[in-house]
Amino acid sequence: MNEFYVGYAPKMPAGLRVFVRKVVISFAAVAIAVAAVLLSGQMPFAKSTFEFGEARSLEGILETTPYPTLLVDRPGDVGSNSKYSRYLLVAPGKHGADLLLEGLNSKRVHLKGELIYRGGQTMIEVQPASVQTLANTEPGPAQFHSLGKITATGEIVDSKCYLGVMNPGMGKVHRDCASRCISGGIPPIFVTTAGDKFLLVDLEGEPFQRDALRKFIAEPISVQGELLQRGDSKFLKIDLAEAQHGN
Numbered sequence: 702m703n704e705f706y707v708g709y710a711p712k713m714p715a716g717l718r719v720f721v722r723k724v725v726i727s728f729a730a731v732a733i734a735v736a737a738v739l740l741s742g743q744m745p746f747a748k749s750t751f752e753f754g755e756a757r758s759l760e761g762i763l764e765t766t767p768y769p770t771l772l773v774d775r776p777g778d779v780g781s782n783s784k785y786s787r788y789l790l791v792a793p794g795k796h797g798a799d800l801l802l803e804g805l806n807s808k809r810v811h812l813k814g815e816l817i818y819r820g821g822q823t824m825i826e827v828q829p830a831s832v833q834t835l836a837n838t839e840p841g842p843a844q845f846h847s848l849g850k851i852t853a854t855g856e857i858v859d860s861k862c863y864l865g866v867m868n869p870g871m872g873k874v875h876r877d878c879a880s881r882c883i884s885g886g887i888p889p890i891f892v893t894t895a896g897d898k899f900l901l902v903d904l905e906g907e908p909f910q911r912d913a914l915r916k917f918i919a920e921p922i923s924v925q926g927e928l929l930q931r932g933d934s935k936f937l938k939i940d941l942a943e944a945q946h947g948n
Contacts, residue, residue, distance in 0.1 A: 900937070
């Protein structure tokens, strides 16, 4: 006679208990194997860092256009390299540092902030009350140097999240956050499929209107533009009307 278990019985029959145990173990093993396969197919997180709660003191020259940047003197003989390390500046939260540093272009300042960095690019989230002017106006910002015309396919991301505040800081899962950050004044970066990264500017070399990029954020797009360099920073000057959604 086959074993039969009634729910209100105090114990399951021995043979049925062994069978159920084997079934549960088998399902658990299959679930673990499927999870392992799915995980192995995922892209690893980028090596990016946000030094949250670890404020550093820095001194340098402010460059407020097209995006707030702190130029910090490099020690020693830099040879043919730029004499400054260039750090993008943002305010806390989803805000750019434009208003925070208004009127301080070409001023030498001291400030405190938390570093955000990825792949050789560094940003500082500035503590608003820490900015102090140290000296009179320094020489004006370096001029843009044209590197020629390029055509590239990639994605527009907000620089703050991409460089380390969020991980992953790009793709459709990050679209809403990136839209709010860029609308709040965070500098937009164009990340190409080849891995190149350029700050985006309009045809006048100025930031785009804050909502102008919204429909392109976190979408594969193709752009044509002029590649510019200022110090170690690279900018891509594009006509947004000619941007095309990719496949």
